[in-house]
Structure formats: structure tokens, C-alpha cells
Amino acid sequence: MYQHIQVPTSGQKITVNPDFSLNVPDQPIIPYIEGDGTGVDITPPMIEVVDAAVAKAYGGKRKISWMEIYCGEKSTKVYGPDVWLPDETLHALKDYVVSIKGPLTTPVGGGIRSLNVALRQQLDLYVCMRPVRYFTGVPSPVKEPEKTDMVIFRENSEDIYAGIEWEAESEGAKKVIDFLIKEMGVKKIRFPETSGIGIKPVSREGTERLVRKAIQYAIDNDKPNVTIVHKGNIMKFTEGGFRDWAYALAKNEFGAVEIDGGPWCKFTNPKTGKEIIVKDAIADAFLQQILLRPAEYSVIATLNLNGDYISDALAAQVGGIGIAPGANLSDSIAMFEATHGTAPKYAGKDYVNPGSLILSAEMMLRHMGWLEAADLIIKGMDGAIQSKQVTYDFARLMEGATQIACSAFGKQVVKFM
Numbered sequence: 001m002y003q004h005i006q007v008p009t010s011g012q013k014i015t016v017n018p019d020f021s022l023n024v025p026d027q028p029i030i031p032y033i034e035g036d037g038t039g040v041d042i043t044p045p046m047i048e049v050v051d052a053a054v055a056k057a058y059g060g061k062r063k064i065s066w067m068e069i070y071c072g073e074k075s076t077k078v079y080g081p082d083v084w085l086p087d088e089t090l091h092a093l094k095d096y097v098v099s100i101k102g103p104l105t106t107p108v109g110g111g112i113r114s115l116n117v118a119l120r121q122q123l124d125l126y127v128c129m130r131p132v133r134y135f136t137g138v139p140s141p142v143k144e145p146e147k148t149d150m151v152i153f154r155e156n157s158e159d160i161y162a163g164i165e166w167e168a169e170s171e172g173a174k175k176v177i178d179f180l181i182k183e184m185g186v187k188k189i190r191f192p193e194t195s196g197i198g199i200k201p202v203s204r205e206g207t208e209r210l211v212r213k214a215i216q217y218a219i220d221n222d223k224p225n226v227t228i229v230h231k232g233n234i235m236k237f238t239e240g241g242f243r244d245w246a247y248a249l250a251k252n253e254f255g256a257v258e259i260d261g262g263p264w265c266k267f268t269n270p271k272t273g274k275e276i277i278v279k280d281a282i283a284d285a286f287l288q289q290i291l292l293r294p295a296e297y298s299v300i301a302t303l304n305l306n307g308d309y310i311s312d313a314l315a316a317q318v319g320g321i322g323i324a325p326g327a328n329l330s331d332s333i334a335m336f337e338a339t340h341g342t343a344p345k346y347a348g349k350d351y352v353n354p355g356s357l358i359l360s361a362e363m364m365l366r367h368m369g370w371l372e373a374a375d376l377i378i379k380g381m382d383g384a385i386q387s388k389q390v391t392y393d394f395a396r397l398m399e400g401a402t403q404i405a406c407s408a409f410g411k412q413v414v415k416f417m
Ligand SMILES: NC(=O)C1=CN([C@@H]2O[C@H](COP(=O)(O)OP(=O)(O)OC[C@H]3O[C@@H](n4cnc5c(N)ncnc54)[C@H](OP(=O)(O)O)[C@@H]3O)[C@@H](O)[C@H]2O)C=CC1
Pocket: 038, 042, 102, 103, 104, 105, 106, 107, 116, 320, 321, 322, 337, 338, 339, 340, 341, 342, 343, 344, 352, 353, 354, 356, 393
């Protein structure tokens, strides 16, 4: 039924129950997008590591049937010059429920809009979840990197990131600026003739569904606090709205009560009896706090653009973007991907760290309930890093390290499982 996607002859689909729990067969079909740039380097070791972890954990009883699907540059080769995101790719991502992807290129300025953002929007993957933790031995620019242990919940479907904008001096920009000045009485556009215009939608529903997931995660994983990160002092009705709706949700749905007259509030974790604090931080101050007092922050709930910046900043704190994993989630669909991009200067050189995609696959296995295989990947990563045979990003900062290739690092992870 697909034009170019080859469905494996063995294996079954993962399905979703009405309560959003998953039915995972022993041989699930998992779609993957190789990705542009270094996708070609990091995807094969990720598959090799996952297959080895699953084989070791379940002795042949379980196995993943990988199914390649296409997006980005590879898609234009398979489907034709202008087909960046084929309908059948979207169909497969929905139909097979759990998937993993490599990075996809987005040109700056003109050209196509982000395929990564398009995938998240079209599948309504409204949570971008990015855990940030330290692995012993990883070189870090901070003195006590082990104090950084946070999970970012980045809103993934709205904000200025939604891509609603008009180029300076275009008909669209002129129309919008005209409307703002003539009909809305706006006097603050400094250079109306030459301004590009972007729109920043932030809704109560969008905020609530994201913050609900972040607070539930804190409950399920015994975390001490949830911090709402925003720039609400300046952008009062978008980022300020996010803050207010987040606090209101904590009170209305989780029974949080204000501490010392608010706005911080707290409630008792129904699973552990411990207190969970819900607090907020203004985004610029937060970026210095995570460097100076990282231990005070645990679960982070934030808007799309802030979350993008915070993800890379926190990744650097624990040793860089080479080991920063992530998941894009709706209530039913999950698409896993690294935090980093295509790093084009290294593409095809078997050079970069495959750790971010490997750890994204680890999150995927955990999501599927294959905890033993996920644990083996963490064990393998720990061992591989401590062996000091690492890719260039770690080798250049690690004393006594030997630099090895991307593919060799994958094998090193397998060796230490
Ligand atoms: N989800 C996605 O698919 C994303 C896609 N992108 C896209 O990727 C393209 C390139 O973006 P760019 O801003 O250069 O950001 P990248 O994340 O691709 O690269 C920035 C730097 O991060 C380091 N880095 C990246 N990947 C790795 C890795 N696997 N191992 C070790 N170090 C790594 C390199 O640092 P150094 O130079 O120090 O070696 C690299 O130069 C753009 O088109 C962008 O839109 C960006 C982010 C996410």
C-alpha cells in the first residue's frame, strides 16, 4: 500500500489502548528516518546498539523490525525533487505509533520551513521532552556537572516557533503592518516599511496540556519541583499567560496551594507523600541560575523557543550536545530524536558522537516498556565513556582519551553492555 516504504515481512504494529497505554508485540515494526547531514553516520550505530541491547536482554524472544521511512534530502531522492515530507511518511509515523529520526536540515532565511517543526505540528507532538543528566567521566565546562539533573518539557506546537511570519517588504508584511497600525492603533513598530513580521500564538489549552504532562512526570518520577520558565514580564499575554495558566493548572488539577502568599505553590505527591514545589523563573535569570545553582531545578516546563535555547545550554553543561537525547510526544504517538542538528561539516565522515541518538533510542525502549534493554544501553554508554575511547567531542577535552570514530563508539557501547 506504500509507494516507497518497504514494510518488513515479519513483525507487527505497536497499538494504543483507549487509556493511551501501548500494546507492544515481541517483534514491533519501528519506522526510522535516517536524517540529513550526520544522520547517515549516527543512525547505523544507533540501530546496532539497540539490536544488541534487545538481543542481550531478551535472548532472541524480542527483536525490532526496522522500517526505513523518508523525510528531508533523502526523500527528495526517493520521491522526487520537491517532496521533502511525503504523506506516506506521516501516515507511517501515525500508524506505527513509535518511531525514531535523525536530524533534518533547515536552511536559514529562505528555503523550506523546518521539517522537524512540521513533523511535530502535523502529528501534534505537543511535548518535547529532553532529559539532561551527567555521565561520569564526561568532560564538562562546569565544576560539578553531576548537580545538573533536569528534564525539560518544551511546548512543541505553538509560540513564535510555529512559523507564522511574513518577509520584510512583502505584500503579506505590508498588509499585517497596515492592519496593526490602522485598525489596532499600534504605534510601536519602529521601522514599518522594512519590518519582517512574526506572530507568537500561546494558548491556555496548549499551556495546560504541556504543564499537565510536566507535573505528572514529576509525580511519577519522584521529582522535587517543577519550574515554569517564561519571559512574562515583557511578553505579558503570551509568556505571562503561560505562567499564569501553569500556576492555575497546578492549583486546579493537582491541588497545589500557595506558599507565603504565592505565586510559588506546593502539593503532596500522591504516590510518595513528598512535597512537590511548583515555581517560576524568568528565562534570562534562569539561564544564569542553571549554571550557578543547578541542583535547585528538576522538571522544567517552558515555551517552544525558550525550550530550544535551554536544551542546548543544559546539554553543554553536562558535556555537550553529543549526548543530549529527546522525545516528541502526543498522548498516543512518540517520535524520538536527538537534540542536536545535522552538523553538516562532519556529514559522512564517521566522526561525530552517536550518543544523543543512542540515548534517544534508550528513551524509546523505556517508553515501550523494554526496560531491561534500556538499562543495558545506559550501562554500555557508562562503560564506553569511562573506557576513554570516545569521539572527537569528548576526546578533545578528556585527559588521556583516545579518539575513535562514530561507528567505533557504537561498538564500544555494545562491548560494555
Ligand atoms: N531536530 C533537528 O533535526 C535539528 C535540526 N537542526 C538543523 O541542523 C542544521 C545544523 O544546525 P547547527 O546550528 O549547526 O547545529 P548542530 O546541532 O547541527 O551543530 C552545532 C555543533 O554542535 C556539535 N554537534 C552537533 N552534533 C554533534 C554530535 N553528534 N556529536 C558531537 N558534537 C555535535 C558540533 O560542535 P563542534 O563544531 O564544536 O564540533 C556542531 O558544530 C541546521 O539546518 C538546523 O536547522 C538543528 C537542531 C535540531
